[in-house]
Amino acid sequence: LRGWEDIAPPVDVESLASLPDESMGRAYYRHLKANGLDHLDPSEECRARFEHNNPYAIRYVVTHDLHHLLTGFDTGMPGEVGAAAFQVGQGTGFISEANYRYIRYAYMALMPGQARAISNNLNLALEMGKKADNFLFQPFESMMHEPLAEVRARLGIEDADRAKIIPSKPSALIAGAYKLMGRELPMPQPVE
Numbered sequence: 001l002r003g004w005e006d007i008a009p010p011v012d013v014e015s016l017a018s019l020p021d022e023s024m025g026r027a028y029y030r031h032l033k034a035n036g037l038d039h040l041d042p043s044e045e046c047r048a049r050f051e052h053n054n055p056y057a058i059r060y061v062v063t064h065d066l067h068h069l070l071t072g073f074d075t076g077m078p079g080e081v082g083a084a085a086f087q088v089g090q091g092t093g094f095i096s097e098a099n100y101r102y103i104r105y106a107y108m109a110l111m112p113g114q115a116r117a118i119s120n121n122l123n124l125a126l127e128m129g130k131k132a133d134n135f136l137f138q139p140f141e142s143m144m145h146e147p148l149a150e151v152r153a154r155l156g157i158e159d160a161d162r163a164k165i166i167p168s169k170p171s172a173l174i175a176g177a178y179k180l181m182g183r184e185l186p187m188p189q190p191v192e
Contacts, residue, residue: 007055008047008062009141013039016144024069024151025144027192031069034189039065057094059136060087066140069148069191070157071128073121076168076188078114081107082121089129092136097126117166124164132156148192 016029032039040062042050050058064083068075073082081104087093088100095103104122108115133155143151152159168188 006139007050007059008040008042010041011039011141011144019145020147022147022149023145024140024148027148028066028069028144031189031191032065035065035075037065037075056092056136060092063135063138063140067135070135070152070155071125072157072162072165072191073125074165074168074188074191076114077107077111077171078117078121078166078168079188079191081118082125082165085122085125086129086132087135089126090132090134090136091129092134100126111171114169114171117168120164120166124161128157128161131158131161 013029013032016025019025019029028039031037042058042062046058065075067073067083067086068079071083071086073079073086084093085100088095088097093100101122104118107118111118135155138155167190
């Protein structure tokens with residue numbers, strides 16, 4: 001990553017809707033819309049703070065929802081655990097693998113009804129992350145026109161691994177947190 005244009009290039013999300021149906025960009029558009037998400041466009045303040053200090057942190061945040069799309073982890077808690085564990089497996093997570101394995105018990109205690117999915121997705125994601133090409137250095141924004149299946153294969157994301165992901169269930173805890181923020185929690189949608 002040489003500069004801000006590599007760290008967080010602009011993405012015109014609405015233009016992705018006109019790409020071919022099988023393209024990564026069109027799938028990303030559908031993923032964002034189905035989950036009530038927006039592509040992150042960092043503010044000037046954020047750019048100034050992170051461009052030289054820690055560009056990889058902002059790159060992870062900017063591409064986080066693409067990580068969900070590419071790996072197959074949804075946006076519910078077991079899916080978020082999977083997306084974070086994938087980065088730990090890649091060696092680019094914010095904590096160590098040993099600590100993350102320990103932290104899973106906190107997630108499982110908070111959401112006992114999703115404990116199996118959390119544990120499964122964490123273990124699976126760690127292994128997926130170790131096998132896949134490093135996501136932080138991928139020019140995802142220039143891959144939007146390419147078929148999603150081809151991008152996944154090229155990056156080392158296997159359909160057999162994605163098939164082992166356990167989807168998230170609705171969460172009263174997370175719904176309550178959203179309600180406190182004055183927002184309604186969107187139901188996590190399956191990833192293509």
